[in-house]
Amino acid sequence: MLGLSPTMLPKVVAAAEKASLPVVVWLHGHECTGCDESFIRSQSPLASDVVLNMIALEYSDTLAAAAGAPFEHHLKEVREKYAGKYLLAVEGGVPMAEGGIYCMVGGRPFATALKEAAQGAAAVIEYGSCAAWGGIQAAKPNPTQSLSVSEVISGKPIVKVPGCPPVPEVMTGVIMHYALFGALPPLDSQGRPKQFFGNRIHDTCYRRPFFDSGMFAEKFDDAGAKAGWCLYKVGCRGPETYNSCGNLRWWNGLSYPIQSGHGCIGCSSNNFWDMDPFYERLPNIPIPGTVANADKVGAVVAGAAAAAVAVHGALSVVQKNKGKKLEQTNSVRGPEA
Known part of the structure; x- marks a missing residue:
């Protein structure tokens, strides 16, 4: 569930036996709440186990029972009491146009609330492509000037968990890693957790053998599809x-999505919303040692098949000629031979 090697099991057990639960503050900015919807559907671990047993979720204006002024006052108390110790999870982009009025939380611009919460945070998790990259609201021409969280705050350890929304178990896995080890998981060059973003969809796709064989759906309703x-x-x-x-x-x-018959739209990639049209193939496909498109891959496969047929045919001719020569030799020498 954490994407870790089985050799890490003793360390996970030891970490799970500690008494204190990490305090988490979860803010929501310019978003659709899809990341929350994804999080609560995690099955391994169950989101309920994470929230009730693994962390102390002190503030989340979506999952909390409390609301209004008392709840906002509680957030202020949490920031002061656990200054420098709490984990800040952020869902949603940060609109900056016109003083941030396009996303107001508790009567104040979300950008203001984010900066205040980030000041005392030990680390920050950017949940979803909105928080990680700015979101679909940052698509051209980006009228609200929506930015990613890391473009607004700095000086804090930040992990990006992109996706629209992210995979549920990726969301819970990242926060559990922090809960167990008190640190963010190892990150790649873009700030994403390596154990969950170390492979391309192409590398783990069950349709990959068809790609390697040059077998492609040309349309969504053809025989290949x-x-x-x-x-x-x-x-x-x-x-x-x-x-x-x-x-x-x-x-x-x-x-x-791919299993249900729809191609990946790259929702965890930066600026995926501006990479339209979604239904035209990528111009090139990386292959070890070369770059070839689908036509060339198909041609190579077809050429290899044709070559195999030709070789088989040639061998058959040779074998047939050998048989004829043997018959001629036997007829000349007579049956006693």
């Missing part, structure tokens, strides 16, 4: 998108 062939030609961005959809999937491993 119905047979479950590779969706690269109809716009799948799996070859350039890093995420865990292919191996973790959704709803306790039930399915994910």
Whole structure:
């Protein structure tokens, strides 16, 4: 569930036996609450186990029973009491246009609330592509001037958990890693946790053998699509998108977009919303040692098949000629030979 090697089990057990629970403050900015919806559907671990047993969720204006002025006052008390110790989770982009009036929380711009909460945070988790990259509201021409969290705050350890929304178990896995070890997981060059964003969708896709064989759906309703062939030609961005959809999937491993027949749109990639059209194939596909498109891959496969047929045919001719010569030799020498 944490994406860790089995050799880490003793350390996980030791960490789980500690008494104190890390305090978490969860803010919501310019977003659709889809990340919350994803989080509460985590099956391994269950979101309820994380919230009730692994962390002390002191503030979340979506999941909390409290509301209004008393709840906002509680947030202020938490920031002061646990200054420098709490984990700040942020969902949503940060609109900066016109003083941040396009996203107000508790009567104040979200940007203001974010800066205040980040000041005393030990670390920050950017949940979802809105927090990590600015979100679909940051698509051109970005009228609200929406930014990612890391473009507004600095000087704090930050982990990006992009996705629209992220995979549920990725969300719970990251916060559990912090709860167990008191630190963010190892990150890649873009600030994403390596154990969940170390592979491309293309690397873990069950349709990969069809790509390697040059077998592609040309349209969503053709025979190839119905047979479950590779969706690269109809716009799948799996070859350039890093995420865990292919191996973790959704709803306790039930399915994910490619399995349901739709190509990956790269929702965990920066600026994916401006990379339209979604249904035209990528111009190139990286292959070890070369770059080739789907036509070339298909041609190579077809050429290899043709070459194999030709070789088989040639060998058959040679074998047939050998048989004829042997018959001629036997007829000349007579049956006693």
